Amino acid sequence: MIYFDNSATTQPDPEVLRTFTAASQAFFANPSSLHGLGIEADRLLGRAAQQVAELAGMPDGTVVFTSGGTEANNQALFGFARANAGHGRRILISSVEHPSVLNTAEQLEAEGFEVLTVGTDGNGRLDLSDLERKLSQKTIVVSIMHVNNETGAIQPLEEAGRLIRRKAPRAVFHSDTVQSYGKLAIPGGPDGPDAISVSAHKFHGLKGSGALILKRNAQIRPYLFGGGQQGGLRSGTVPVAHAAALAKAMRLAEEARGELQFGEWRDELIRFFGGWDKVRVLGGPESAPHILSVAIRGIRGEVAVNALQEKEIYVSTSSACSSRSRSESHVLRAMRIDEDFRHGVIRLSFGRQNSREEILRFKEVFAEFMDTIERV
CATH class of the missing domain: 3.90.1150.10 (Aspartate Aminotransferase, domain 1)
Incomplete structure (x- = not known):
């Protein structure tokens, strides 16, 4: 075969499965519980979050563990748009985004946000001149995927980032890196994205596990409400074993990339x-x-x-x-x-x-x- x-989807790495099983057995307690078992689970969760942030190139950033890339993209667009609506209501996305970005943008448009689509060339690469024309001081969110899931086209994130910083300095720059993490270096630094989405099952991790990783200064509102877990950014009992397995899968992917x-x-x-x-x-x-x-x-x-x-x-x-x-x-x-x-x-x-x-x-x-x- x-x-x-x-x-x-990828076949889970045996090491990731072992990490998940070990964490599920030894750290089964709710990380929000005040007793010793809960505190131990919370410590493991904290270590996993720190590892994920470092592996994503944002060591001082914030990690929001999600159920995968679709939820991470929804969290990013809804959260950034609603948090920054006071500065403007324009959102830019590329014409080749994943449906989890396209359909979320449609929902935001129904809420009264202005959504503009940036075109691509015949190879599916972003038209930077079109991006430059559509950026303005009213732009609050720009979402451009790193690698297209259908064709593999790599988008020029750093060049896009420079345009965004110059023409829309208040905008939050998000990238869906679900198809690129562990295969390509993700641009960092001042021109890199302010937030990225990852999904474990795309790099030999587990389905149902992903993250939205944000730079320290990225302002975002919660998308799910309830008990206020994960700093109030994503309510719901955090699956500690999934978080540990995600960190493991990310580390293995980075080690193998070269x-x-x-x-x-x-x-x-x-x-x-x-x-x-x-x-x-x-x-x-x-x-x-x-x-x-x-x-x-x-x-x-x-x-x-x-x-x-x-x-x-x-x-x-x-x-x-x-x-x-x-x-x-x-x-x-x-x-x-x-x-x-x-x-x-x-x-x-x-x-x-x-x-x-x-x-x-x-x-x-x-x-x-x-x-x-x-x-x-």
């Missing part, structure tokens, strides 16, 4: 796909090393997915969030992909368990598939 759908061969595999496959006129690579060598999407003219992506699955090779059509939907990808629309190619997209995404031998096997099977459809 060859699994090339790691951008949908040893990954994803870029070599991606470049090899780009050359391979160039052998067919019917196949178009979306993105290219400048995209993220672990995601490669290709469009096959004249077929639906599901045909290729099913054919590969028969040979025990697992890929997806686009993103897992939309692969079961018949609706057209908003990312491909934004990139202005030709109609003949738009419905035949498949995405390969690599994880730490993959090997070059699997790349060679994929090439063999894909070539057989292309021979079959070209004879039809």
